Amino acid sequence: MSLNATPRGERVHIAIFGRRNVGKSRLINALTGQEVSIVSDVKGTTTDPVTKAMELLPLGPIVIIDTPGLDDEGALGALRVQRTRDVLNRTDVALLVTDADGGFGACERELAAAVREKKLPWAVVVNKADLAAPAEAARREIATQAQVPVHVVSAATGAGVEDLKLALARLAPEDDDKFRIVGDLLRPADVVVLVTPIDKAAPKGRLILPQQQTIRDVLEADAIAVVTKEFELRETLASLGRPPRLVVTDSQVFAKVAADVPPDVWLTSFSILFARYKGDLAELVRGAQAVEKLQDGDRILVAEGCTHHRQSDDIGTVKIPRWLRHYAGKELVFEHAAGLKYPRALNEYALVVHCGGCMLNRREMHWRLAQARASGVPIVNYGVLIAYLQGILPRCLAPFPDAAQLLDG
Ligand SMILES: Nc1nc2c(ncn2[C@@H]2O[C@H](COP(=O)(O)OP(=O)(O)OP(=O)(O)O)[C@@H](O)[C@H]2O)c(=O)[nH]1
Ligand code: SF4
Ligand SMILES: [Mg+2]
Structure with a gap:
């Protein structure tokens, strides 16, 4: 396409x-x-x-x-x-x-x-x-x-x-205003600053899809989108006549961005916005917390929505297992499912870790969440899990009090 x-x-x-x-x-x-x-x-x-x-x-x-x-x-x-x-x-x-x-x-x-x-x-x-x-x-x-x-x-x-x-x-179902990427957080003329690193991993000559879709949603809310790299963020904020309503950043540069954004300004990541847009943020936050209960020998399913080309330091097969083993300090067993092959019997797993699901429609993502719920297995996605492991989830959730509340409990 x-x-x-x-x-x-x-x-x-x-x-x-x-x-x-x-x-x-x-x-x-x-x-x-x-x-x-x-x-x-x-x-x-x-x-x-x-x-x-x-x-x-x-x-x-x-x-x-x-x-x-x-x-x-x-x-x-x-x-x-x-x-x-x-x-x-x-x-x-x-x-x-x-x-x-x-x-x-x-x-x-x-x-x-x-x-x-x-x-x-x-x-x-x-x-x-x-x-x-x-x-x-x-x-x-x-x-x-x-x-x-x-x-x-x-x-x-x-x-x-x-x-x-x-x-x-x-x-055909009408576009539902309940399901917005950021539009529902904004008032007309609000400023949203989007931080998009342009590094070797970025595709040539364009922005990636979640960034494009977020800009579009900001504009649809009659708000103002200001796009910058992480290095120019301070200058960008200083040049605005008023604080932005929200700063959205790529998770990879979260720590740097968090240091530059005043604590009273909402800050979140593209992955968190999309976790909410496609799925159920509260359920994914509960899934992230299940990491604390992992035991030696637990099986974890890493599920991806499509069979994309795997790179040597692949997120699903290499990075997520490495980070989770390191964080939990346990011997964990990882299994993988890609594309439309999503196992029915999820109850043998201690945790399901799903990709962002950019190729899946909302209905399929919700069905996958429901399957996990029906099997009594916690489910988290890459974005929410990484934010949790990095300790940045509480700040990312500031605009979403219902989900943030779960972290306090
Ligand atoms: N006369 C007529 N023949 C039709 C019509 N629609 C389909 N056919 C014929 O019915 C046969 C089956 O059509 P397909 O479209 O392959 O049927 P299908 O439901 O996809 O069948 P499967 O793939 O086997 O499940 C073919 O010979 C078609 O040409 C129609 O409106 N009128
Ligand atoms: S996030 Fe998108 S591209 Fe990546 S595995 Fe999932 S569906 Fe495929
Ligand atoms: Mg046919």
Whole structure:
């Protein structure tokens, strides 16, 4: 994806479910006007979830997910069905595709129950209207069972596809003001100073995504973003006519920045802002505190949201284990999970340490937190853990009293 495009984690994730051969893949191609997925009359053509980021008007930037059929058979089939069900954990809007022949049977009812349990917005699509338009009675029957809108379309002729796009735009969750990076901490005309080191680790010619997104959110709050490196921070603060509302820094230079920012000015880090934005800050702070209880032989899961290229001093496989062993002074056993492979049985772990999850949408991050909660396992992320180990977490949490309070207890 181009660097100018909307980040994947910010896109509405639309997933298409249904039995084999109902035309899920062909419908995706019709909706998007692209050959996203392979279509054939062989049952079980789509064997793995297929994901594609794109613009879908009038909705905007989306990720569309094609899935294997819900009625797949045999041991391999069951595995595919499980993978399809896992897609629900990152779905914002679900479409359940059926045809006039199959109607709304056991497969459809089962998926509908799972979608309802997750409280997802969804709709039913009756495809292949060119072959057999469902009689009005059949359509009403499906609507009664599903209790959601039923759209009759033909992926082959395109009939009903434009209406379905409009319906998707209506179903998509609206941007929720509760979920802001910093905007909710600011009043119009507040000044926010952002400290962004430009060192060898910084990408050439641009700022990294969390920095870009934070600037954007400051501007959306009608506040003023002032960007500086750590070396010019003192000058920057001195040049302002009034103290800033907030200083946000890269965690790596926190100590230097903390020395230059007056104690009564809020100071936090980009990682803390994103921990709150994507997840649940209080839960992650509790997870950090669990470090104090680690024992010899405890197993720790380090989970990352994508399989990025590992560097020699990799954060997840090298640095986090080193820092944690050093801090706890215990013999700890580390295991790793990357990408969409997030283990179900978390209860064998004493702690889960998750990456910032920049590639995951908020729904998936929340699902991962919920899995840990359900297993009774504390979970923390890289940003909150590092701040805790460095002893800077209390200062970082000053703007967030609810989470800060946990450290006092
Ligand atoms: N006549 C007609 N045929 C369709 C329509 N939509 C899909 N088909 C055909 O139905 C067959 C299955 O379509 P796919 O899109 O591969 O179905 P799928 O649901 O993705 O199937 P799996 O990947 O096997 O789960 C293909 O031969 C399609 O050309 C439609 O609206 N009308
Ligand atoms: S923070 Fe997680 S999701 Fe983002 S690049 Fe790193 S490993 Fe991937
Ligand atoms: Mg398919």
